[in-house]
Amino acid sequence: MNSQINSANQYLNDWLKQVVDQVQPSQVKWCDGSDEEYDQLVSDMVASQDLMPLNQETYPNCFLYRSHPDDVARSEHLTYICTKEKSDVGDNNNWLSSQDGHQRVDPLFAGSMKGRTMYVIPYCMGPLESPYAQFGVEVTDSPYVVVNMKKMTTMGSQVLEKINHLGPKFVRGLHCTGDLSPNRRWIMHFPEEMMIKSFGSGYGGNALLGKKCHALRLASYQAKQEGWLAEHMLIVGIENPQGEKVYVAAAFPSACGKTNLAMLIPPESYPGWKIWTVGDDIAWLFPGDDGRLWAINPEAGFFGVAPGTSEKTNPHAFHMLRKNTLFTNVGLTASNEPWWEGKDKSSPAYNWRGQSASESTNSQPFAHPNARFTVSCAECSSYEQQPPGGVPISAILFGSRRAELVPLVFQAKNWLEGVLAGAAMCSETTAAATGEIGVLRNDPMAMKPFCGYNFGDYWAHWIEVGKKLSHPPQIFHVNWFRQDKDGQFMWPGFGENIRVLEWVVARSNNRLDAQVSPLGYLPIGSDISLTGLDDMTPEELARLLYVDGAAYAAHLENVLAYFKKFSPKTPSVLLEACQAMIAQLKS
Numbered sequence: 001m002n003s004q005i006n007s008a009n010q011y012l013n014d015w016l017k018q019v020v021d022q023v024q025p026s027q028v029k030w031c032d033g034s035d036e037e038y039d040q041l042v043s044d045m046v047a048s049q050d051l052m053p054l055n056q057e058t059y060p061n062c063f064l065y066r067s068h069p070d071d072v073a074r075s076e077h078l079t080y081i082c083t084k085e086k087s088d089v090g091d092n093n094n095w096l097s098s099q100d101g102h103q104r105v106d107p108l109f110a111g112s113m114k115g116r117t118m119y120v121i122p123y124c125m126g127p128l129e130s131p132y133a134q135f136g137v138e139v140t141d142s143p144y145v146v147v148n149m150k151k152m153t154t155m156g157s158q159v160l161e162k163i164n165h166l167g168p169k170f171v172r173g174l175h176c177t178g179d180l181s182p183n184r185r186w187i188m189h190f191p192e193e194m195m196i197k198s199f200g201s202g203y204g205g206n207a208l209l210g211k212k213c214h215a216l217r218l219a220s221y222q223a224k225q226e227g228w229l230a231e232h233m234l235i236v237g238i239e240n241p242q243g244e245k246v247y248v249a250a251a252f253p254s255a256c257g258k259t260n261l262a263m264l265i266p267p268e269s270y271p272g273w274k275i276w277t278v279g280d281d282i283a284w285l286f287p288g289d290d291g292r293l294w295a296i297n298p299e300a301g302f303f304g305v306a307p308g309t310s311e312k313t314n315p316h317a318f319h320m321l322r323k324n325t326l327f328t329n330v331g332l333t334a335s336n337e338p339w340w341e342g343k344d345k346s347s348p349a350y351n352w353r354g355q356s357a358s359e360s361t362n363s364q365p366f367a368h369p370n371a372r373f374t375v376s377c378a379e380c381s382s383y384e385q386q387p388p389g390g391v392p393i394s395a396i397l398f399g400s401r402r403a404e405l406v407p408l409v410f411q412a413k414n415w416l417e418g419v420l421a422g423a424a425m426c427s428e429t430t431a432a433a434t435g436e437i438g439v440l441r442n443d444p445m446a447m448k449p450f451c452g453y454n455f456g457d458y459w460a461h462w463i464e465v466g467k468k469l470s471h472p473p474q475i476f477h478v479n480w481f482r483q484d485k486d487g488q489f490m491w492p493g494f495g496e497n498i499r500v501l502e503w504v505v506a507r508s509n510n511r512l513d514a515q516v517s518p519l520g521y522l523p524i525g526s527d528i529s530l531t532g533l534d535d536m537t538p539e540e541l542a543r544l545l546y547v548d549g550a551a552y553a554a555h556l557e558n559v560l561a562y563f564k565k566f567s568p569k570t571p572s573v574l575l576e577a578c579q580a581m582i583a584q585l586k587s
């Protein structure tokens, strides 16, 4: 077996030989990343009934995967960052010493691939020729992981060529499906060793190691050492009717509409406006020599939430999913098309577990609320091929899901108050992670599940990055999810969010005045256009923008207490900015 471990990178060979000895696969398969390899894996999985072809006339080259019912989302409570010092990792993460982390998972890997194929996936995060690209090798026994990695990353022989010359500078990711029991599941990160060990889950965020594990947790740790940022952000280009394009990065917690915002189609009342999709989930942000912040999307595909995706909410995605897509845990119609809540007028015949409509319990959704689609970026008609050097960011949005309190939009007065706006984010939990849904929790910069180090150091790092920027992006906070007293959403969202983006762009270009408030700058009512939005009155818009000073101050008191949990790491300037804002809101 070890004779098959023959790359030109000795560090890679040494690691793979250890892995083979540990997991004892029946064969090793190096993934070349070709379409033929993908097709072969898909047809093998269809033959073994791990994958089900969907209606090939209406959904050509689309397949359905049904996961184990206990393995449908990220397992945050089983996700650990393992380092020498606990204080490096902070209370925002589960921590184990590196030694204990290895000791906990290694016995599970012993002999875990007996009788199975071990796939070796060399992958690249970011455009292959980008100076910002990062490399990794994922070893897995899951063909589902291989076919998903093919869509989500650049992978295969051309990547191995590059890794051959990297010496030890690549991430080693070991993944094994195990028996999928949550009692034998761990997602362990060893940032000091550039290593990931994930056992017992096939779910995307736990098993596609290039994504959350590498591109966010390990990358954020690395970015701290090297002076850049790895963030849970979409990236879009916003083009106005004059043809000017401005790039915006936006952080929202999981399953809060990042993919929809990334692919927004403006309404008819916004002729000439266009949104270009650069990325929908992760942004790596680098201070440039020109004092601006430059961004790349490290991913090559979308792993999006299917429920709620429709012709109305996200027409680009709705059409892109009609071919070459892997679906996970959606329902099925009688004509073998994928089905999810909020899709269209069709009816489901089977739920995500394969039970027929008569067998399934009425109150249960037919698609799992975290059902996903995996599709290459190239399939999206609004996708913009990113230049290797990235795109310059003019504005950063932080967005939380808040039924109350938080206005539709405000602009921070400066970088520090922008960092405060991001760090103060609280949002309601969603089905993207196991656990209760709708619980309000602190989710700074939407990075609670993804920051690979101590939040105190993270906020300090954000402040430091700002100091390197002579032309920093303007920072905004948005909330599409405010509700009225009857529990109805007050803002229509989706394509109509362009109205807020228009204000964001104008403010970033210094083209509009604004009202000054303790929170930051607020739109002067009429500056958010309501043209063509017949259902909304200026009074309703005023309610959406209303800030209850006392209630907001109370929220920030809680945030301050949260910040203090990370002291002495929490930067004192952040605490002072928060205290000053509380005092102003109260006065």
Ligand code: OXD
Binding pocket: 074, 204, 205, 253, 254, 255, 281, 303, 432, 433
């Ligand atoms: C995702 C997530 O899958 O945030 O992007 O959970």
Ligand code: MN
Binding pocket: 232, 253, 254, 255, 281
């Ligand atoms: Mn995400």
